[in-house]
Every structure is written in C-alpha cells, then in structure tokens.
Amino acid sequence: MASDIEMAKAAGEAVKEAGESVGMPQLDFGTYPNQIFWLVVTLVILFFLMKRIAIPRIAAILSERQGAIASDLEQAEEMRRKAVEAEQAYNQALADARAEANRIIAEAKAEIQKDVDAATARAEAEIAAKAAESEKRIAEIRAGAMEAVEQVARDAAVEIVELIMPSLADAKTIEKAVAARVKG
Template sequence: MATSTTEGAAHGAEVAHEAGGIPQLAIETFPSQIFWLFVALVAIYFLLSRVALPRIGATIEERQDAISNDIERAADYRRQAEAAEAAYDQALADARAEAGRIADKTRAEIQVEIDAAMTKADEQINAQSAESEARIATIRDEAAVAVQAVARDTAQALVAALAPDVADASAIDAAVAARTNS
C-alpha cells in the first residue's frame, strides 16, 4: 500500500508538472479518455434504445392499459349494479300497484255482494212487515167485531133487565154500532 502510494505520488508529481498541476488538463491522456468514452456511450445507447427502453416503455404501457381496463370493468359492474337496483325498484313498484289493484277489485266484488244481500234483506223485511201489518189489521178488525158483539150483548142484557118492554134489537144494534165505531 505504502509503496504503491509513493509510486502514484511520484507519477502524479510527474504528470502534474507536465499539466500545470491538474491531472484533468493532461492533454496526452485525452485520446484514450475520449475514445473509451465514445465506446461506453455507444454501448449504453444501444443497450438502452434497443433493449431496455422499448421493454420498459411496453411494460409501463401494458400496466396503464391493465389499470384503465380494470377501472372500466369496475365502472361496468357499477352500471350493472345500478341497473339491477332500478329493476328491483321497478318490480317492487309493480308489485305494490298489483296488490292495490287486487285489493280494489276484491273490495268492489264484496261491495256488490253486500249490496245484493242488503237488497234481498230489505225486500224480506218489507214483505214481512206488510204481512204483519195485514195480520195486525185483521186482528184489530176481529177485536172490533168482538167488542161490538160484547157491547151489544151487554146492552141487550142491560135493556132487558131495566126496561123489558122497550127492548128493540135493531135500535140497540144501531146505538152500539154508533158508539163503537167512533
């Protein structure tokens, strides 16, 4: 180590002397430096432009495509989900409307039945009450006749008991009829 350093230093002193102190200005090394720089640059250029850059560019592009594809697919799924939700809502609304319609229909049918039954019942009630009125009228007439008969019998008995000589059946009947019919 020590010897190589001294050697380097010695060589350096020599070069430094020639180039005015700075190794960068040692003109005699320039052909070598420039030649090998060109070799390196050309090598790097071909490595990059022929192999690396197209490959990296393609990879990045593929990744972009894949990402935008995925985003598109996600948007697609979203649209599908939204369509499904809309369909569900529509079906729900339809079902509600159908249920309402069936309820209305059933109500109307029942109403018709009820109306029919009411009419029938009213008719029966009317018939029965007419019949009852007729019977009541008959009973009242019969009762009136019975009252007349009883009144006549009672009047005849009273007249016969109080004044047998003036007994007149027809006069009594007329009197009783006049009293009871009022």
Template sequence: MATETNAADAAQGAAAPGMPQLDFSNWDHQIFWLMVTLVVIYFVLSRIALPRIAAVLAERQGTITNDIAAADELKAKAVEAEEAYNKALADARAEAQRIISEAKAEIQTELDEATAKADAEIAEKTAEGEKKIAEIQASAMESVQVVAKDTAAEIVAALGGKADAKTVNAAVANRMKG
C-alpha cells in the same frame, strides 16, 4: 536408364526426408512476402474494416438501447391501460349493481301499489256485495211481513173473525221481533 532412374530417386530421396522448412535459401523470399501480406492486412483492417465494424456495433448498441427504452415506455402504457380497464370494469359493475337495485325498488313500489289497488277493489266489491245482501234481506223481511199480515188477515177471516188491520199488524210485528 537404370542409373538415371536411380539418380532421380536419389535426388527425390534427398529432398523427401529433409524438411523444406529448414531450407534457409528461400527464407528471405518468404519473409519479404510475409511482411507485404501483414502490412496489407494491417492497413485493410485498421483503415477500413475495424472502424466500420466498430461503427456498426455502436449503432446497433444505440438502436438496442433506444428500442429497450421504447419498450419500457410501451410497457408502462400497457400497465396504465390495464389499470384504466380494471377501473372501467369496476365502475360498470357498480353501475349495473345500482341499476339492478333501482329496478328492484321500482318493481317493489309498483307491486305494492298494485296490491293496494287490488285490496281496495276487493274491499269495495265486498262492501257492495254486503250492501246488496242487506238490501235483499230487508226486502225479504218486508215481503215476509206483507205475506204474514195478508195470511193472518185471511186466516182470521176464515175463522169467522173480523180482521182488524191494526191488531194484525201489531201481532205480526210482535212475532217478527221475537
């Protein structure tokens, strides 16, 4: 039993410190399977995988180039649109300015007209008033003359004189003048 274990240990001990890598008896085996593996991987890569990936990468490059061109085009369009917008904005501003000044001028004319009309009305009213005042003055003068003549004639009569209408009139007129 003991010797058996020892023998097994010895066998293990012989295998363990040595490198299995330097056991040349299985090199032919490893090299054979390595060559098989390399050939298979080579054909898998060169026949299927690499052309496929190259095609995908080329396609992607093409797509990216196209997309960049499209993006440039859109960018130019956007710049154009912005210019148009700015131009429209400037036009609208100028138009608004024009409308404002027109409206101002119109309002000014209307105002002037209304002022002139009001002035004319005021002048008319004034003239009318003056005329009325003149009329009233004239009629007052007349009344004063009549009253003065009557009064004078009465006074003369009361004083015992004989009132001569012509003389009275002349005296009143003379007085009134001055």
C-alpha cells in the same frame, strides 16, 4: 542510400545464416521492410473494416437495443396504465350492473305491489258490493216481514171490529188506524 539498403540486406542475410544456429530470427533485419509493409497493409485493411462496417453496425445495434428497451419499458408502463383503466372500467361496469339489478328488482317489486294493491282493492270493492246487496236483501226481507205483519194486523183488526161493532166496519179507516199504530 542504395548501398545502405544493400548493406542492410547483406547484414540481414548474414544474420539469417547465423540465425539458424544463434536462434533469434527476430533480429534478421533483412525481413523488416517486408514485415512492415505487410503490417501496414493489414492495419489499413483492418482499420477500414472496423471504421466503415464493424463500428457503425455494432454502435447501431447497441443504440437500437437501448431504444428498444426504453420503448418496451414505455410500452409496459402504457399497458399497466391500460390495465388499471380496464380494471376501473370493469369495476364501474360491475357497479352499474349492480345498480341496474337493484333498480329492476325495485321496479318489479313496485309492479307486484301495484298488482297486489289493485287486486286487494278489487276484492274489497267486491266484498263491499256483496255486503251492500246482502244488506239490501235483508232490508227487503225485513220490509216484507213488516208488510206481512201489517197485513195480518189489519185483517185481524177488521175482523175484530166486524165482530164487535159491525156498524163501524169501514175497512179503509181501520187500515189507516192499523198502519198508524204499526208505524208508531
């Protein structure tokens, strides 16, 4: 076994010497154990770096990003729904405000109407009162005029009777008679 290795080494040296001129250092078998040893060392180190650090980390990053995208989409959907809700609430508020405004307008109109009605009623009552007073005054004036006429008629009748038949000149009777005639 040992002699084999020695032989291989010797052969390697020989090939190496020749290699300078022949030009295939790859066939220098003397370097093979060295190369394979360092290759194994390199691959083991690289494998553990990949397996322990790089792969878990990158896999985590990728799945995290996948999750983030999914949750972002979900959030976007949620926000869209909220926007729709807000729009509905806004429309609702607008409609409410409009209804409220209409109600206030109607109320104000009704109040004004009531005031107008009250004022009209008062004015009518006043007019009626004034009319009644005027009527009363007219009636009074008319009554006064009647009395005056009666007075004049009575006085005239008494004087006429005194002139024509002084014996009959009884003021009371004449007055009664005149009153009866005037009324009739």
